[in-house]
Amino acid sequence: MDKIRIGVSKCLLGEPVRYDGQHKHNHFITDTLGPYLEYVGVCPEVECGMGVPRETLRLVGDPAAPRLMTTRTGIDHTERMQTWASRRIKELDRENLHGYIFKSASPSSGMERVKVYGPKGGIAGRAPGMFGKLFMEHFEAGKPAVAIRTTTHAFWRDKTFSPTYFGLSVRFADALRG
Numbered sequence: 001m002d003k004i005r006i007g008v009s010k011c012l013l014g015e016p017v018r019y020d021g022q023h024k025h026n027h028f029i030t031d032t033l034g035p036y037l038e039y040v041g042v043c044p045e046v047e048c049g050m051g052v053p054r055e056t057l058r059l060v061g062d063p064a065a066p067r068l069m070t071t072r073t074g075i076d077h078t079e080r081m082q083t084w085a086s087r088r089i090k091e092l093d094r095e096n097l098h099g100y101i102f103k104s105a106s107p108s109s110g111m112e113r114v115k116v117y118g119p120k121g122g123i124a125g126r127a128p129g130m131f132g133k134l135f136m137e138h139f140e141a142g143k144p145a146v147a148i149r150t151t152t153h154a155f156w157r158d159k160t161f162s163p164t165y166f167g168l169s170v171r172f173a174d175a176l177r178g
C-alpha cells in the first residue's frame with residue numbers, strides 16, 4: 001500500500017531546528033503513525049533563512065493581521081516569512097499531501113490559537129501562526145481537525161483519510177485525551 005503523505009513541523013520529527021537547537025520529538029507521530037505515513041518535514045523559520053540558534057519570535061499587533069517579530073530586538077520578519085511561505089506552499093501543493101501536522105503555539109507553524117501580543121506586551125488576542133494561516137488558506141478544501149495531546153494540531157486535506165482508516169482510532173483517541 002502506498003503511504004499517505006503528510007506535511008509536518010520538522011521539530012516534531014526530532015530534528016534539532018528550534019530556536020535553541022532543540023527539538024519537540026513527538027513519538028506518537030513518528031512511532032505510532034509513522035509506519036503508515038510518509039512525512040514531508042518543514043521548518044518555516046529555518047527554511048526562510050533564520051538559522052539555528054536564533055532569537056525567539058512572537059506575533060504582535062492586530063490579531064486579525066499580526067506581525068511576526070523577534071521577541072527581544074523587535075525585528076519584523078513578516079515579509080520574509082510571507083514571501084518564503086508563498087513559494088514553499090506552491091511546492092507543497094505539488095507534493096500530493098493529504099494533511100499536515102502543526103506544532104501548536106508556534107508563531108510560525110501554529111494552526112490556531114497562538115498568542116498575539118499588544119503594544120504594551122499583554123495578550124491582545126489569538127491567531128494562527130503565520131505559515132499555518134497561509135497554508136490553510138491555500139488548502140481551504142481541507143478541514144481543520146484535531147489536537148494530538150496539547151503539542152500539535154492536525155489538518156486533513158483529504159476527508160477520506162483519517163487515523164481510523166488505518167485502525168488507529170483507539171490509540172489516536174488515547175493521544176487526544178493526552
Ligand code: SF4
Pocket residue numbers: 009010011012017018019042043044045046103106108109
Ligand atoms: S515550530 Fe515550526 S518554526 Fe518552530 S522549530 Fe518547529 S518546525 Fe520550526
